[in-house]
Amino acid sequence: KAGVTQTPRYLIKTRGQQVTLSCSPISGHRSVSWYQQTPGQGLQFLFEYFSETQRNKGNFPGRFSGRQFSNSRSEMNVSTLELGDSALYLCASSPRQAGKLFFGSGTQLSVL
Amino acid sequence: AQSVSQHNHHVILSEAASLELGCNYSYGGTVNLFWYVQYPGQHLQLLLKYFSGDPLVKGIKGFEAEFIKSKFSFNLRKPSVQWSDTAEYFCAVNAGETGANNLFFGTGTRLTVIP
Numbered sequence: 664k665a666g667v668t669q670t671p672r673y674l675i676k677t678r679g680q681q682v683t684l685s686c687s688p689i690s691g692h693r694s695v696s697w698y699q700q701t702p703g704q705g706l707q708f709l710f711e712y713f714s715e716t717q718r719n720k721g722n723f724p725g726r727f728s729g730r731q732f733s734n735s736r737s738e739m740n741v742s743t744l745e746l747g748d749s750a751l752y753l754c755a756s757s758p759r760q761a762g763k764l765f766f767g768s769g770t771q772l773s774v775l
Numbered sequence: 776a777q778s779v780s781q782h783n784h785h786v787i788l789s790e791a792a793s794l795e796l797g798c799n800y801s802y803g804g805t806v807n808l809f810w811y812v813q814y815p816g817q818h819l820q821l822l823l824k825y826f827s828g829d830p831l832v833k834g835i836k837g838f839e840a841e842f843i844k845s846k847f848s849f850n851l852r853k854p855s856v857q858w859s860d861t862a863e864y865f866c867a868v869n870a871g872e873t874g875a876n877n878l879f880f881g882t883g884t885r886l887t888v889i890p
Contacts, residue, residue, distance in 0.1 A: 666818075696876045706865065706880035719877040753819070757876050764811075764876060766819040 665689065667767035669754050675773045681742040684770045688735050688756030694718075695737040696764065697729060700751040709752075712737055741772075749774045777802040779866050781881035788856050789889050796851040796884050798840075798866035808849040809867040809878065810840055819865070825849065836860070858890045 668687040676682050688695050697709040708721040712731035729739040735756070741748055751771050755764035782797045800806065810822040823834025830842040840851045849866060863885050867878040 694876050696878075698880075705882040706867075706878075708877045708879070711876045719875045721877065755819075755876070763821055763824065764819075764878065765821075766811075768818045 667754055667756050667765055669752075669767035669770050671770060672768065673771045673773075675775065676744050677775050678744055678746060680744050681740060682744060682772060683738055683740050684752055684754075684772075686737045686739075686754030686756075686767060688737070688754075689765055692756035692758055692765070693735055694757040695731055695735060696755045696757070697737070697739050698753040698755065699723075700753055700769070701749075706753070709739065744774045746774050748772065777806075777868055777870065777879040779868050779879050779881035781864075781866055781884050783884045784882070785885045785887070787887045787889065790858055791855050792888075794851070794853040794856045794860070794886070796864055796866075796886070798849045798851065798881060799847050800849065800866075800868040800879075801847060802868060802870065804870055806868050806870065808840070808842060810834065810838070810849075810851050811865045811867060811880075812862050813865070813883075814862045822851070822864070856886070856888050858888045860886060861888045862886055 670685045694713045696711040698706045700706045711719045715731045726742045731737045751769045753769045755766045778801045780799045808825040811819045812822045813819045825832045825842045833839045838853050842849050863883045865883045866881040869878045
């Protein structure tokens with residue numbers, strides 16, 4: 664089985680721009696979660712989608728949004744980028760069992 | 776709100792030494808507990824998990840962890856480390872009753888094993 668695929672691998676943006684990141688889960692996985700990883704804050708939960716519905720949301724501003732398509736692929740969008748949004752964004756998919764996450768390699772976002 | 780503390784930021788051991796990485800969490804209800812590992816150049820992967828039952832859980836590569844409810848702890852152990860165990864280790868928790876995938880992670884412990 665192919666793993667979780669995230670594109671692009673690297674992104675460089677400037678403040679004020681917006682960005683869209685993509686995630687393709689493992690085939691058959693209906694849950695997709697997004698995490699932000701930074702050296703200072705570690706891994707922080709952004710949101711989780713299950714069957715195209717947002718099931719949980721972390722404590723991030725409304726500039727961070729996401730969606731899930733009928734094929735379980737997911738996108739997350741960050742609008743009006745700030746310098747502090749520079750981070751590794753990780754996507755994880757999961758089968759039915761809660762918490763057993765399969766992570767992708769992440770998208771490294773740099774905001775200049 | 777849930778939170779996780781990993782007290783050791785960087786641990787350096789020689790091969791064959793024993794390992795114990797600390798993890799404490801704060802949450803008043805039922806929890807699911809996890810250890811994830813990230814080897815150099817690879818993505819995060821599940822090492823072991825505790826949902827219920829026997830508080831001593833065994834994972835891959837000889838790792839085990841013990842859930843001590845009274846201490847809110849879930850420490851990771853291995854009796855004899857190998858050079859290939861060099862990696863970053865993350866403890867995580869989520870509310871057991873929700874069935875959701877919003878994990879709270881600790882800040883990680885970097886383990887360096889010297890041959």
